[in-house]
Amino acid sequence: MLTAVLLFLPLAAALLLLVVKGAAARALAFGASLLEFAIAAYAAFDFTRHGSASFNLNYNWIPSAGINFHIGLDGLSLLMVLLTTFLVPLILLSAFKRDYDNPSTFYALVLFMQTGLLGVFVSLDAFxxxxxxxxxxxxxYLLAGAWGGERRIAVTLKFFLYTVVGSLLMLAGFVYLYLQTGPAAGSLAQHSSELTAFYNLKLSASEQSWLFWLIFAAFAVKMPIFPFHTWQPDTYTEAPAPATMLLSGIMLKMGIYGTMRWLLPVVPLGVSQWQKPVIILSVIGIIYGAIIAIRQRDVKRLIAYSSLSHVGLMAAGVFSLTQIGLQGAVVQMLAHGVNVVGMFFIADAIERRTGTRFIPDLGGLTRRTPVLSVCFLIMLLSTVALPLTGGFVGEFLLLAGVYQYNAWVGAVAGLTIIFSAVYLLRMFQRVMLGPDSSFSETITDLTGGELLVLVPLIALVFWIGLFPNTFLHISEPAVTNLLTLVGR
Amino acid sequence: MTSIILLSVFGILNLFLGFLRSNKVLLPGAMLLLLAVFGANFADWNVAHAPYFNHMLVVDNYTVAFTGIVLLTTILLLPFSRSYVTSGEPNLAEYYALLLFSLVGAIMMIGYDHLLMLFVGIEILSISMYVLAGSSKRDSRSNEAALKYFLMGAFATGILLFGIALLYGATGTFALSQLGAAVASPANASLQPMLYIGILMMIIGIGFKVSAAPFHFWTPDVYEGTPTFFTAFMSTVVKTAGFAAFLKLLAVALPAAQGFWMPTIQAMCALTLLLGNVGAAAQTNTKRMLAYSSVSHAGYLLIGLVASKGILTGDAASGIFFYSLAYSIATVAAFGVLKLVAEHRQEDRYSGLNGLGKTNPLLAFSMTVAMLSLAGIPLTGGFFGKFFLLAAAVGQGYIGLVVFAVIMSMVGLYYYLRPIIAMYMQPAPEGATPVPVDGIQTVTLVVLALLSIALGVVPGFMSGIL
Structure with missing residues (x-):
């Protein structure tokens, strides 16, 4: 029941926002998202106390087809839900900083998006x-398309078509799996689309081989994995900052999460067959994203390519099929979510003050903005994976996992840390330090409202960096279970 | 049966109401009448009636379900004829009467148990539509549409009639229930060429009515020229009734000739999907895009016919029902919004919708839901419509056809997004004023959007009912 509340509360708030306008809209949106976080926190508290999955809800959605509205939380889902509910209030706060047209619709769409994201993380039925x-x-799509930059229409159309094509292929795969299942106990329908029914299927290796790509297509586009990434930098750049944060902070994790829950255990033979090519693609993505990031002159675009590079490492960790790699992916999903949202928030803060994101136009900002510089540096160092920060724990575990799979691949993947230090510190040096620009004297430091967004993010960066066990503990049973299913 | 009687009586009454010259009474009157008929229709649900008039008509759940769709569609469409009321259109009573009569034709096409009834039903429906296509007398495009529709339609009905005659020649009966056995009977084997030519001609005749390729060429021109209100009726009621008749013909009379018609329908299906979707993607005019999109939806419904394998109940039939319902609701909303906007802004290209999200959020929302439903995106009825039909086809092993349909629906996404892009992502034209929408239209648009979403969120109440 709690999961259902969690799922539909943002939707209800979004619907209310269609009629509530003005200052009340902000209060409503932010209040709903905070309440949502409180519920998720309670669920996490309850989870750690009992140490097991809970909050199941199973309702017979389409009886004639055996499709159920089955939702529940295990450790993995719970962490994703926590990340989503933690980030959405902060993303809303950052949206309050700008005067968007039709603000209440904007907030409504963010909350509507939250329902969609949470739904992905708690669903236990394929359809x-x-x-x-x-x-x-x-x-x-509407957020990026209606409030985005100049090239938004072409860019978001590409994004939409790209992702929908991927999802349709996944649906095709699901339909095939669905038709292989038998009826669930006590059901009138001939088939079942339950996750457990998919886990119990006995499919031949050749079937799994092509099913792997059908299902993986959706996840590969969403993450995105090289060479399915071409929509990503443009969309990240053109979308308004809150939408970019949603895309990179949470939506990207849908791909990793989906791979872990709906791909690895469903077609394990297909996974073992394609493990090597996928890891190689991921590692190519790491290097490719990093090299292109070095050349970028737009702050947002640079962060977009950096995200591409980091997600490659997460994918490689997941496909290493080791306990440590998967656990690393879980922690890194949290850390990367926090880092990338923080980075985009700071990029937006600078753009709001100076009106530009173009690196050569900026420089010497740090003198007037000590607080902003410190926050920027912390987020940046966490992205570079400096010890003490969340990024370090995640990347260290991931690299350990990839190394276990193959030492050479691990060594190449490890370049990600060196590369990201190169392009991020270079950017920091040119934007914040370096010779003075026309903005050096006039720029103002972070306001209290902006710190309200950054302080929780920074706190979480250190929390993950210092006490990763809080989170590893929650996901461990789920990951172990996953690996047993893969190894069957 | 009650619905046919009530609609005929009301149609005649409506003609007389025209003498009163009181357009204000007509619209609410017609809506109430239709609501009454809609309610009365469901009195026959799960009631076993003997066939009427010596096996001419049969009222079973199949008839009731599809009749429900055409009645509901008409009820939800009527509020958009409001501008005829306010502009003092002198022939409004006749328009409504013709709509009611064409509904009678549609119900006869759905409930026929005898080929003669099928023919009479198609004629009643079509002749009303020829007149209504040309109802905008002073508009040359409307005249062109009526003439084109009439000439092509007359040919198609002629061919249908030839087909019926040949079928009779080969089997010696018009009655659907006896045709099934007669077609299967080995005694008629020597007459097979005649039978096959007859079936082919009937497929051509009905294929024309539901605008399935390669008999769809009239669709874009006729849809564009016909007044939008009647275009909406054409693309929903005519198509739903046409497919109900088509499925019944193949499933009750011709299951034994499957070996002949199955490849034909499959080829038509692939061609319809291809030409409909590619044609729609090339349009710049919203109305023409919707015309081609209605061709493409005929293609998806043809998949249902393939998957039915000549059975009138089960997954495929239920899928066709669900799809027709979701498609009709979305199409009414799309044409309704288009009519209101195009009348106000005098522009029916995509650019006519520019900035609608700002000036009329409700219209834009309604149109968005309709487009997403037609594109088959989840949260809307269109998704489950496609899902049920394609799953039924996969279940029967038609993987190739389904893969093709999925590829074509990706093309569909491209053109269904274009109105959404225009409404939300393009600025409104200089000095654009909100499109005037009256109370009942507002309610109808909300109901249409809610119905689309309800079918997409809780499809259980309408799925698997046949």
Whole structure:
């Protein structure tokens, strides 16, 4: 029941926002998202106390087809839900900083998006999962398309078509799996789309081989994995900052999460067959993203390519199929979510003050903005994976996992840390330090409202960096279970 | 049966109401009448009636379900004829009467148990539509549409009639229930060429009515020229009734000739999907895009016919029902919004929708839901419509056709997004004023959007009912 409340509260708030306008709209949106976080925190508290999955809800959604509205939380889902509910209030706060046209619709779409994202993370039925997977796309498309930059229309159209094509392939795969299942106990329908029914299927290796790519297509586009990434930098750059944060902070994790829950255990033979090519693609993505990031002159675009590079490492960790790699991916999903949202927030803060994101136009900002510089540096160092920060724990575990799979691949993947230090510190040096620009004297430091966004993010960066066990502990049973299913 | 009687009586009454010259009474009157008929229709649900008039008509759940769709569509469409009321259109009573009569034709096409009834039903429906296509007398495009529709339609009905005659020649009966056995009977084997030519001609005749390729060429021109209100009726009621008739013909009379018609329908299906979607993607005019999109939806419904494998109940039939319902609701909303906007802004290209999200959020929202439903995106009825039909086809092993349909629906996404892009992502034209929408239209648009979403969120109440 709690999961259902968690799922539908943002939707209800979004619907209310269609009629509530003005200052009340902000209060409503922010209040709803905070309440949402409180519920998720309670769920996490309850989870750690009992140490087991809970909050199941199973309702017979389409009886004639055996499709159920089955939602629940295990450790993995719970962490994703926590990340989503933690980030959405902060993203809303950052949206309050700008005067968007039609603000209440903007907030409504963000909350609507939250329902879609949470739905993806809690679904235990294939069609429900697909349903929410697509539902999450509609608000983000409208957000990016209606409030984005100059080239928004072409860019978001490409994004939409790209992701929908991927999802349709996944749906095709799901339909095939669905038709292989037998009826669930006590059901009138001939087939079942339950996750457990998919886990119990006995498919031949050749079937799994092509099913792997059908299902993986959706996840590969969403993450994105090289060479399915071409929509990503443009969309990140053109979308308004809050939408970019949603895309990179949470939506990207849908791909990793989906791989872990709906791909690895469903077609384990297909996974072992394609493990090597996928890891190689991921590592190519790491290097490719990093090299292109070095050449970028737009702050937002640079962060977009940096995100591409980091997600490659997460994918490689997941496909290493080791306990440590998967755990690393879980922690890194949290850390990367926090880092990338912080980075985009700071990029937006600078753009709001100076009106530009173009690196050569900026420089010497740090003198007037000590607080901003410190926050920027912390977020940046966490992205570079400096010890003490969340990024370090995540990347260290991931690299350990990849290294276990193959030492050479691990060594190449390890370049990610060196590369990201190169392009991020270079950017910091040119934007914040370096010779003075026309903005050096006039720029103002962070306001209290902006710190309200950054302080929780920074706190979490250190929390993950210093006490990763809080989170590793929650996800461990789920990851172990996952690996047993893969190894069967 | 009650619905046919009530609609005929009301149609005639409506003609007389025209003498009163009181357009204000007509619209609410017609809506109430239709609501009454809609309610009365469901009195026959799960009631076993003997066929009427010596096996001419049969009222079973199949008839009731599809009749429900055409009645609901018409009820939800009527509020958009409001501008005829306010502009003092002198022939409004006749328009409504013709709509009611064409509904009678549609119901006869759905409930026929005898080929003669099928023919009479198609004629009643079509002749009303020829007149209504040309109802905008002073508009040359409307005249062109009526003439084109009439000439092509007359040919198609002629061919249909030939087909019926040949079928009769080969089997010696018009009655659907006896045709099934007669077609299967080995005694008629020597007459097979005649039978096959007859079936082919009937497929051509009905294929024309539901605008399935390669008999769809009239669709874009006729849809564009016909007044939008009647275009909406054409693309929903005519198509729903046409497919109900098509499925019944193939499933009750011709299951034994499957080996002949199955490849034909499959080829038509692939061609319809291809030409409909590619044609729609090339349009710049919203109305023409919707015309081609209605061709493409005929293609998806044809998949249902393939998957039915000549059975009138089960997954495929239920899928066709669900799809027709979701498609009709979305199409009414799309044409309704288009009519209101195009009348106000005098522009029916995509650019006519520019900035609608700002000036009329409700219209834009309604149109968005309709487009997403037609594109088959989850959260809307269109998704489950496609899902049920394609799953039924996969279940029967038509993987190739389904893969093709999925590829074509990706093309569909491209053109269904274009109105959404225009409404939300393009600025409104200089000095654009909000499109005037009256109370009942507002309610109808909300109901249409809610119905689309309800079908997409809780499809269980309408799925698997046949």
């Amino acid at each position: 429900l999962f697909y349903f929410f997977w697509e539902v999450a796309l509609i608000p983000i």
